[in-house]
Amino acid sequence: MKTAAKHENFSYRLWRYDGAPGELIPLLQSAQEHFGYIPRRAINYIAGATAIPESDIYGVITFYSQFRLRPMGKYVIRVCVGTACHVSGAKLIRETIEDELGIEVDDTTEDGLFTLNTVACIGCCSLAPVIMINDDTHGSLTPASVRKILRNYRKKAAVSTDSIAATSSGIG
């Protein structure tokens, strides 16, 4: 029901678009709210309804970091870059994650498993440097421990994929 309401919101915005300047950003925001990112088909709809060339729409999307052209990963990593974490090595932790996953901040791995973001203080300063992975907090990190944590998440994801495959093929 919630999804249907969001879809109506996106469609409604498209329908009532009247060419007013500044309407493109709210349209993109509502598309992202509906789809979780801005898929190619949403860009097609918007280009059709507004007569704004797709290349211009892509230009706006890539200019603003709030917009995503790909869905969020299964695991969303938030590296705290607040003051306590900053002085305790948050930069090194971020660089280690980027190296381990082969992505940069605001990006998602090719397999759709991880999205990397940064965040201001998450309220666990005594555990600095800290990251959150979905709702779980990991603190007192070192480059080695953060690599281990990420590899454990990968293993966990592989196990759940294997068990789904086994269940659907009647094994297990």
Ligand code: FES
């Ligand atoms: S500065 Fe990172 S948790 Fe507070």
